[in-house]
Amino acid sequence: MVPHLVTALSGPINELEQRILESMPAIERWFRLEWMEHTPPFYSAVDIRNAGFKLAPVDTDLFPGGWNNLTSQMMPLAVQAAMAAIEKICPEAKNLLVVPDNEIRNTSYLSNLAQLKRIFHMAGLNVRLGSISPSIKTAKRIKLPDGDEITLEPVIRGKRRLGLKDFDPCTILLNTELPAGIPGILEELHEQFLLPPLHATRAIRRKRRHFECYEEVAKRLGKLLGIDPWLIHPMFGHCGEVDTASADGIECVRANVDALLTRVRRKYKEYGIKEKPFVVVKTDNGAPGLGAVTVRDPRDLDAIVKSGKAGARSLPTGEVIIQEGVLTHEHINEAVAEPVVYMVDRYVVGGFYRVHAERGIDEDLSAPGASFVPLAFEESGRLPQPGVKPGASAPNRFYMYGVIGRLAMLAASYELEATDPSAENDA
Amino acid sequence: MVPHLVTALSGPINELEQRILESMPAIERWFRLEWMEHTPPFYSAVDIRNAGFKLAPVDTDLFPGGWNNLTSQMMPLAVQAAMAAIEKICPEAKNLLVVPDNEIRNTSYLSNLAQLKRIFHMAGLNVRLGSISPSIKTAKRIKLPDGDEITLEPVIRGKRRLGLKDFDPCTILLNTELPAGIPGILEELHEQFLLPPLHATRAIRRKRRHFECYEEVAKRLGKLLGIDPWLIHPMFGHCGEVDTASADGIECVRANVDALLTRVRRKYKEYGIKEKPFVVVKTDNGAPGLGAVTVRDPRDLDAIVKSGKAGARSLPTGEVIIQEGVLTHEHINEAVAEPVVYMVDRYVVGGFYRVHAERGIDEDLSAPGASFVPLAFEESGRLPQPGVKPGASAPNRFYMYGVIGRLAMLAASYELEATDPSAENDA
Numbered sequence: 001m002v003p004h005l006v007t008a009l010s011g012p013i014n015e016l017e018q019r020i021l022e023s024m025p026a027i028e029r030w031f032r033l034e035w036m037e038h039t040p041p042f043y044s045a046v047d048i049r050n051a052g053f054k055l056a057p058v059d060t061d062l063f064p065g066g067w068n069n070l071t072s073q074m075m076p077l078a079v080q081a082a083m084a085a086i087e088k089i090c091p092e093a094k095n096l097l098v099v100p101d102n103e104i105r106n107t108s109y110l111s112n113l114a115q116l117k118r119i120f121h122m123a124g125l126n127v128r129l130g131s132i133s134p135s136i137k138t139a140k141r142i143k144l145p146d147g148d149e150i151t152l153e154p155v156i157r158g159k160r161r162l163g164l165k166d167f168d169p170c171t172i173l174l175n176t177e178l179p180a181g182i183p184g185i186l187e188e189l190h191e192q193f194l195l196p197p198l199h200a201t202r203a204i205r206r207k208r209r210h211f212e213c214y215e216e217v218a219k220r221l222g223k224l225l226g227i228d229p230w231l232i233h234p235m236f237g238h239c240g241e242v243d244t245a246s247a248d249g250i251e252c253v254r255a256n257v258d259a260l261l262t263r264v265r266r267k268y269k270e271y272g273i274k275e276k277p278f279v280v281v282k283t284d285n286g287a288p289g290l291g292a293v294t295v296r297d298p299r300d301l302d303a304i305v306k307s308g309k310a311g312a313r314s315l316p317t318g319e320v321i322i323q324e325g326v327l328t329h330e331h332i333n334e335a336v337a338e339p340v341v342y343m344v345d346r347y348v349v350g351g352f353y354r355v356h357a358e359r360g361i362d363e364d365l366s367a368p369g370a371s372f373v374p375l376a377f378e379e380s381g382r383l384p385q386p387g388v389k390p391g392a393s394a395p396n397r398f399y400m401y402g403v404i405g406r407l408a409m410l411a412a413s414y415e416l417e418a419t420d421p422s423a424e425n426d427a
Numbered sequence: 428m429v430p431h432l433v434t435a436l437s438g439p440i441n442e443l444e445q446r447i448l449e450s451m452p453a454i455e456r457w458f459r460l461e462w463m464e465h466t467p468p469f470y471s472a473v474d475i476r477n478a479g480f481k482l483a484p485v486d487t488d489l490f491p492g493g494w495n496n497l498t499s500q501m502m503p504l505a506v507q508a509a510m511a512a513i514e515k516i517c518p519e520a521k522n523l524l525v526v527p528d529n530e531i532r533n534t535s536y537l538s539n540l541a542q543l544k545r546i547f548h549m550a551g552l553n554v555r556l557g558s559i560s561p562s563i564k565t566a567k568r569i570k571l572p573d574g575d576e577i578t579l580e581p582v583i584r585g586k587r588r589l590g591l592k593d594f595d596p597c598t599i600l601l602n603t604e605l606p607a608g609i610p611g612i613l614e615e616l617h618e619q620f621l622l623p624p625l626h627a628t629r630a631i632r633r634k635r636r637h638f639e640c641y642e643e644v645a646k647r648l649g650k651l652l653g654i655d656p657w658l659i660h661p662m663f664g665h666c667g668e669v670d671t672a673s674a675d676g677i678e679c680v681r682a683n684v685d686a687l688l689t690r691v692r693r694k695y696k697e698y699g700i701k702e703k704p705f706v707v708v709k710t711d712n713g714a715p716g717l718g719a720v721t722v723r724d725p726r727d728l729d730a731i732v733k734s735g736k737a738g739a740r741s742l743p744t745g746e747v748i749i750q751e752g753v754l755t756h757e758h759i760n761e762a763v764a765e766p767v768v769y770m771v772d773r774y775v776v777g778g779f780y781r782v783h784a785e786r787g788i789d790e791d792l793s794a795p796g797a798s799f800v801p802l803a804f805e806e807s808g809r810l811p812q813p814g815v816k817p818g819a820s821a822p823n824r825f826y827m828y829g830v831i832g833r834l835a836m837l838a839a840s841y842e843l844e845a846t847d848p849s850a851e852n853d854a
Contacts (some may be wrong), residue, residue: 024551025521025548025551025553026521028550028551029520029521029551031551032513032514032518032519033516034517035514036518061705075501077504077507078505080504080508080774082509083459083774084511086459087459090458091459091463092459093456094452094453121452122451123455124452124455124456124458125452125455125456163809280572314552347507347510347606401449
């Protein structure tokens with residue numbers, strides 16, 4: 001199934017597409033040189049918003065949980081990239097242990113695990129799923145709706161290694177952000193590769209740091225392309241601890257919202273954009289459910305705080321990031337959609353649309369009720385078609401998404417280097 | 428278009444398929460470890476014959492000229508593999524110079540050049556075609572039947588580098604075996620990467636050496652799989668200079684044909700195969716057109732020599748290799764077919780069937796009149812489907828072809844190491 005692409009095709013995005021296509025060899029070379037100096041995350045998924053006048057990543061997931069949404073046509077690419085990834089890390093590996101979330105959210109997540117297992121099995125590894133949940137005491141077989149079956153097994157922790165009964169992996173692949181914090185069972189595993197590293201999990205990772213790194217690489221790519229980096233970068237501000245009971249906490253958010261809206265308004269004026277600017281307030285550590293709140297006016301903050309509503313629409317507490325809101329002008333049928341780009345190592349391997357029929361074009365789509373539609377991958381897939389009129393070719397649009405996805409992945413690699421506790425401090 | 432797969436599904440090949448599928452992680456790991464020690468050829472294409480009871484490569488081309496036969500669905504894989512290849516060789520490269528055959532055989536070869544250019548352009552290089560033919564004195568634009576257009580430009584040789592006007596490549600990619608020998612213009616280019624290396628061209632390469640290396644790796648993979656390596660290896664003999672005017676030359680061929688037929692007969696008996704054994708006599712340096720002659724009985728040699736027929740069906744002169752004939756039991760519609768596997772670096776990126784309506788199942792199909800049909804690449808493409816009954820799944824069959832293709836590529840890497848004139852001699 002190929003979605004009907006109905007991006008609002010206003011001017012600037014087509015110029016950007018044109019510029020990106022023309023610069024393809026230069027862009028690819030730039031990435032090649034970056035990957036000589038920096039290590040890409042093992043895998044990643046980037047949410048992208050295409051506003052028609054700008055295109056920007058709004059979230060970079062280092063523990064992607066939607067592998068089941070890739071179509072079978074995308075699988076050979078994923079397997080080939082997985083082969084390249086393994087070869088770099090542990091070529092002599094026989095076994096890979098995948099550690100899933102303790103809390104199994106839904107059968108879709110289980111299908112994701114089955115697909116992940118399939119990809120790495122085809123890349124040449126024996127793959128098993130090792131749960132660190134205290135509730136998994138014996139092997140648990142689970143049938144999936146599509147007829148697949150997976151088995152969750154309890155991990156066994158030795159003095160220096162983690163494994164299963166009769167299964168000693170070279171690499172342990174986390175498919176969980178470890179929302180409850182880093183458990184002792186995953187610490188001090190110095191003999192094995194634990195990927196992504198623990199400092200990529202929610203206990204340590206901060207969105208703000210990611211977007212600082214993204215701003216840096218977006219500026220450099222912008223320079224290469226000769227464009228205003230704002231066209232590919234969402235501006236942002238940051239507050240420390242926000243306590244909704246404290247006036248100081250709210251004041252910091254309000255000041256940041258106000259300042260950011262002013263900056264966005266200026267940019268909209270510069271580009272003659274008639275849309276209403278908005279910002280999104282999110283928790284800095286990426287805890288979901290606490291919600292990303294859309295704010296169009298600083299005065300709305302009082303109402304949001306006063307309403308005291310719990311759950312998804314109340315103001316998040318803890319550290320918050322205030323990010324420039326990027327509209328999504330992509331629709332599939334009547335529903336608002338945003339592309340999600342999936343990557344293994346430094347390669348784009350596929351993607352899909354996240355679609356939410358009940359959300360607006362300025363709202364977070366990563367919420368209950370979202371569904372997924374494969375990206376158009378017919379014919380030359382993610383490969384650009386030089387010479388086609390900008391805005392008229394799905395593969396060209398997807399090539400552009402792949403560039404922005406990889407740019408966010410590159411930012412993540414800078415971010416993980418900066419936060420690596422085992423790194424030597426050169427300063 | 429997906430060909431109807433009508434391999435004769437006799438017992439042994441299905442057991443082999445089963446064994447290969449079950450051993451997938453072990454096979455992939457084995458290749459990973461081999462590629463740690465050995466450098467794969469830049470690109471390669473392997474002709475495979477599936478006799479129903481055995482499966483073997485019969486030719487390994489290190490200058491593949493049929494890239495245009497890959498479908499657009501295979502292109503993302505080819506591009507991804509090309510990215511990996513470039514990254515290893517010359518990550519900082521901006522420019523790639525492709526050197527084609529001096530003699531442009533047909534428009535299909537030109538389409539091949541256009542496709543090769545497209546693949547490496549999408550992998551992030553500026554690609555131009557530099558002819559070393561004395562007849563190309565100025566840039567020559569050629570329109571292709573499919574609307575594509577290519578430009579052949581005359582190369583410019585500096586003291587230490589080869590390039591075009593205002594185009595200095597990091598890597599020079601040969602897409603020609605250099606049938607007329609190695610020209611001085613390609614020698615002493617120590618500042619650039621010249622790939623494949625000159626010792627892979629026809630002046631130096633010998634089929635015999637390739638199949639000696641293949642025999643070695645086939646034995647080792649056979650051991651890993653617990654199978655008789657004969658099931659994946661064509662036996663062979665070799666004669667030095669053969670002069671059809673000299674009785675000695677013919678006698679060597681006859682003795683080898685006789686000995687090899689006896690060995691094949693013994694194997695057929697062991698496996699209860701009712702087919703009539705045959706051998707193929709080929710030039711050792713792979714010069715085409717001189718023909719591969721099928722011999723079913725040593726006494727036929729006299730007739731072949733006496734007939735004195737010039738051209739494709741006469742006995743080749745020079746050094747010859749006498750190779751066990753491997754039937755092909757694959758047909759597409761009524762025509763005899765053999766799979767050709769295309770690889771870039773260490774990755775299988777696609778393939779197609781070479782089909783020849785006028786040739787028999789024991790004859791060389793690489794001859795005028797051959798046509799090309801894409802390999803089935805629908806759904807999971809070259810990815811195996813565990814659990815499917817052997818012989819019933821096209822992807823499983825193609826995974827097996829990919830394993831044999833890569834085995835021949837591995838043999839080529841051993842071969843090129845052994846013949847590298849710049850290598851240190853450790854002995």
